[in-house]
Amino acid sequence: MKLTGAQALIKSLEMEQVEVMFGLPGGAILPVYDPIIDSPIRHILVRHEQGAGHMAEGYAHVTGRPGVAMVTSGPAATNIVTPLCDAYMDSIPMVCITGQVPSTAIGSDAFQECDTTGITMSVTKHNWLITDAQDIPMIVRQAFHIATTGRPGPVLVDIPKDISNTMMDWYWPTDADVAAELPGYKPNTKGHPRMIREAARLILESHRPVIYAGGGILKARAAETLKELVELTGIHVVTTLMARGAFPDRHPLCLGMPGMHGNYSAVTAMQQSDLLIALGSRFDDRVTGKVGAFAPDAKIIHVDIDPAELGKVRRPDVPIVGDCRLVIEELVKVVRDLMASGTEAPDRTAWKSTISGWQERYPLTYEQSLDGDSLKPQFVLEQLRDSTPDDTIVVSGVGQHQMWTSQYWKFDHPYTWVNSGGLGTMGFAVPAAIGAKVGRPDKMVWAVDGDGCFQMTAQELVTASSERIPVKIAILNNAYLGMVRQWQEMFYEERYSEVYLSPDLPDYVKWAEAMGCVGFRVESPEEVLPTIEKANAIDDRPVVIDFRTDSREKVYPMVPAGSSNDDIVVDPSQGEGGR
Amino acid sequence: MSGHHTLSVLVENKAGVLARVAQLFSRRGYNIYSLAVAPTDDDRFSRITIVVDVESSPLEQITKQLFKLINVVKISELAPDQAVERELMLLTVTASPDARSQVIELVQVFNGTIVDVGHDQLTVMLAGQPVKLDDFEDLMRAYGIVELQRTGRVALPRLERQAPRLRSVKGKAG
Ligand SMILES: Cc1ncc(C[n+]2csc(CCOP(=O)(O)OP(=O)(O)O)c2C)c(N)n1
Ligand SMILES: [Mg+2]
Numbered sequence: 093m094k095l096t097g098a099q100a101l102i103k104s105l106e107m108e109q110v111e112v113m114f115g116l117p118g119g120a121i122l123p124v125y126d127p128i129i130d131s132p133i134r135h136i137l138v139r140h141e142q143g144a145g146h147m148a149e150g151y152a153h154v155t156g157r158p159g160v161a162m163v164t165s166g167p168a169a170t171n172i173v174t175p176l177c178d179a180y181m182d183s184i185p186m187v188c189i190t191g192q193v194p195s196t197a198i199g200s201d202a203f204q205e206c207d208t209t210g211i212t213m214s215v216t217k218h219n220w221l222i223t224d225a226q227d228i229p230m231i232v233r234q235a236f237h238i239a240t241t242g243r244p245g246p247v248l249v250d251i252p253k254d255i256s257n258t259m260m261d262w263y264w265p266t267d268a269d270v271a272a273e274l275p276g277y278k279p280n281t282k283g284h285p286r287m288i289r290e291a292a293r294l295i296l297e298s299h300r301p302v303i304y305a306g307g308g309i310l311k312a313r314a315a316e317t318l319k320e321l322v323e324l325t326g327i328h329v330v331t332t333l334m335a336r337g338a339f340p341d342r343h344p345l346c347l348g349m350p351g352m353h354g355n356y357s358a359v360t361a362m363q364q365s366d367l368l369i370a371l372g373s374r375f376d377d378r379v380t381g382k383v384g385a386f387a388p389d390a391k392i393i394h395v396d397i398d399p400a401e402l403g404k405v406r407r408p409d410v411p412i413v414g415d416c417r418l419v420i421e422e423l424v425k426v427v428r429d430l431m432a433s434g435t436e437a438p439d440r441t442a443w444k445s446t447i448s449g450w451q452e453r454y455p456l457t458y459e460q461s462l463d464g465d466s467l468k469p470q471f472v473l474e475q476l477r478d479s480t481p482d483d484t485i486v487v488s489g490v491g492q493h494q495m496w497t498s499q500y501w502k503f504d505h506p507y508t509w510v511n512s513g514g515l516g517t518m519g520f521a522v523p524a525a526i527g528a529k530v531g532r533p534d535k536m537v538w539a540v541d542g543d544g545c546f547q548m549t550a551q552e553l554v555t556a557s558s559e560r561i562p563v564k565i566a567i568l569n570n571a572y573l574g575m576v577r578q579w580q581e582m583f584y585e586e587r588y589s590e591v592y593l594s595p596d597l598p599d600y601v602k603w604a605e606a607m608g609c610v611g612f613r614v615e616s617p618e619e620v621l622p623t624i625e626k627a628n629a630i631d632d633r634p635v636v637i638d639f640r641t642d643s644r645e646k647v648y649p650m651v652p653a654g655s656s657n658d659d660i661v662v663d664p665s666q667g668e669g670g671r
Numbered sequence: 672m673s674g675h676h677t678l679s680v681l682v683e684n685k686a687g688v689l690a691r692v693a694q695l696f697s698r699r700g701y702n703i704y705s706l707a708v709a710p711t712d713d714d715r716f717s718r719i720t721i722v723v724d725v726e727s728s729p730l731e732q733i734t735k736q737l738f739k740l741i742n743v744v745k746i747s748e749l750a751p752d753q754a755v756e757r758e759l760m761l762l763t764v765t766a767s768p769d770a771r772s773q774v775i776e777l778v779q780v781f782n783g784t785i786v787d788v789g790h791d792q793l794t795v796m797l798a799g800q801p802v803k804l805d806d807f808e809d810l811m812r813a814y815g816i817v818e819l820q821r822t823g824r825v826a827l828p829r830l831e832r833q834a835p836r837l838r839s840v841k842g843k844a845g
Binding site: 209210213214217218221223238274275276277398399400403404 | 682683686687690691694695698729731732735736738739740741742743744745
């Protein structure tokens with residue numbers, strides 16, 4: 093069968109079972125947009141290519157399937173660099189297709205030419221510039237294979253316009269064909285049995301163990317297996333910002349989020365543990381604080397599918413390269429066998445009561461607002477949490493509102509928390525929520541966004557309205573780039589530099605309405621619940637609620653940047669903290 | 672040269688592979704001391720020989736990150752005592768008629784070859800162990816080095832000295 097390169101590309105996407113893609117056409121990708129008309133793949137037309145990228149990410153986050161974005165050359169390709177980098181940092185499987193000027197024009201500074209593969213080399217797991225239409229099926233298969241196996245990540249396929257128009261003989265490569273073409277790619281998924289036995293031994297010797305669960309648990313679909321391990325061993329778990337929901341917050345052994353704005357008990361339990369069991373986590377600086385002072389007495393078991401993570405920041409005592417699910421399954425077996433043959437863990441009662449002491453003394457807390465004052469963001473979040481279904485998907489932007497959402501939400505299900513962790517991309521929430529809703533139309537999707545973040549990508553609500561994707565957006569409008577304001581207050585003697593945004597400019601309600609959404613404004617505590625209920629009842633278009641929140645509110649606890657986690661600062665009402 | 676280590680990296684012979692390797696080094700803040708690229712006997716693959724500064728970043732991280740590049744097929748770490756290392760140098764030196772015979776003598780001592788002769792300059796080619804090239808360079812400095820170009824080292828692992836012990840073959844019958 094003869095196809096054009098463009099037809100072969102779309103057919104390859106169909107063969108990869110792509111249901112939906114996010115994109116925006118232009119000159120160099122024009123030929124590929126023609127066969128889309130006849131394809132069963134749903135195409136969602138975005139208003140900015142950054143939106144396409146974050147939508148693909150949101151879709152991938154909640155479905156576990158690769159998100160697909162398609163844009164044209166030059167400025168469109170550069171517009172999607174931010175989402176690629178975001179997906180790279182957070183190991184999100186994503187396939188990005190970019191148009192390129194005709195191959196004969198490459199290198200001539202042609203109209204809308206840019207070195208897309210060069211620019212994106214460091215923010216993709218791999219990328220390709222297609223030079224022969226005959227290669228298209230093979231490259232697309234490789235692209236999906238690489239994006240979704242091993243440590244997942246974004247890949248990019250750049251296709252010159254003339255290649256899209258060239259005829260090729262259709263074929264579909266087999267797994268073996270793909271493997272033969274990738275002699276340097278063989279991710280190792282099975283952990284080393286000797287290392288797993290060693291890990292089991294350490295676990296059963298430890299007095300103060302903590303499981304440090306990271307995003308890798310979710311990537312490996314290992315939440316159930318993790319729960320088995322926890323229930324077998326009775327070890328407390330912290331879930332990083334990328335792993336919220338990987339272990340249920342309501343479980344008595346869950347300590348919540350560690351790190352710069354983590355729960356006191358999560359941060360301190362890690363600091364004082366004698367064994368950290370790092371599962372799909374990467375010792376990020378926002379978790380460790382000052383690395384040299386991080387968990388000084390802890391031995392480390394580190395499980396990750398990416399060998400380069402083992403020893404990158406902290407040298408593990410037991411390194412295990414492998415897929416989290418497979419490794420934990422084996423670990424559970426070995427621990428169970430050891431226990432059956434009489435090996436007992438030491439008595440951990442004292443450790444457990446120390447932890448519950450911290451939990452009682454330093455819970456998350458905030459001061460309720462006085463009558464007539466603006467809303468407390470934490471109050472809004474508690475109300476939202478308590479009046480939405482348990483398995484609501486929550487998406488956030490980046491800033492104070494993100495930390496409060498992660499802190500105050502109760503994540504009891506995996507794949508219900510979508511955020512930009514590694515890159516910290518403002519503007520992530522609105523498009524990612526749209527992608528998430530497209531992936532899981534059966535679930536309620538709420539984005540909690542900052543006023544600053546919202547202004548970066550709000551136009552995608554036009555996309556949501558026209559495509560009838562009923563996402564809900566709660567703006568915690570504190571009239572500030574709040575997180576930056578907090579740092580200026582705490583570390584720059586309250587010298588506020590370029591952080592004020594105004595609560596009324598823009599008028600978020602009118603803006604929402606102009607974009608085809610329903611808009612509400614909430615200023616007093618009594619209005620919070622009824623307005624959320626009104627929003628929950630709307631299912632035919634997006635809703636935006638402008639919550640007027642207290643601009644002076646700060647996120648606590650906080651480990652100041654560069655400090656040791658021992659120097660965690662708790663809410664002023666809880667006194668000095670410390671141990 | 673302490674703190675340097677040689678990596679012999681077998682890569683797919685595809686467009687842009689060198690850029691990926693070089694870009695990885697700059698992005699991760701690793702220092703390259705020298706780099707040589709050439710095809711191997713199998714035209715699907717090339718070999719990149721990289722001398723890295725392991726004082727600035729641990730070799731283990733460098734190799735692990737390199738190995739994550741899809742086009743990298745195999746990496747051999749070659750510690751200096753486990754490798755045969757060679758490098759080639761072209762050097763133009765001032766050799767006025769009165770100094771010329773001394774220069775030629777040194778070239779001969781080092782087993783170099785004079786590849787070009789000018790009015791008061793000579794161009795010498797020298798291949799050998801990198802330290803030997805260093806020594807020669809030092810000696811030539813006294814005469815006045817006009818131009819110098821080194822290729823960066825290439826290396827292969829040392830071969831086993833002992834023949835593998837033959838295992839006794841048990842009879843198959845029975
Ligand atoms: C694209 C981008 N630019 C700048 C920053 C730095 N930054 C981090 S949080 C923040 C403030 C975010 O403001 P807002 O969305 O209003 O959230 P708030 O902190 O007030 O809740 C800024 C500017 C960033 N993370 N991303
Ligand atoms: Mg704000």
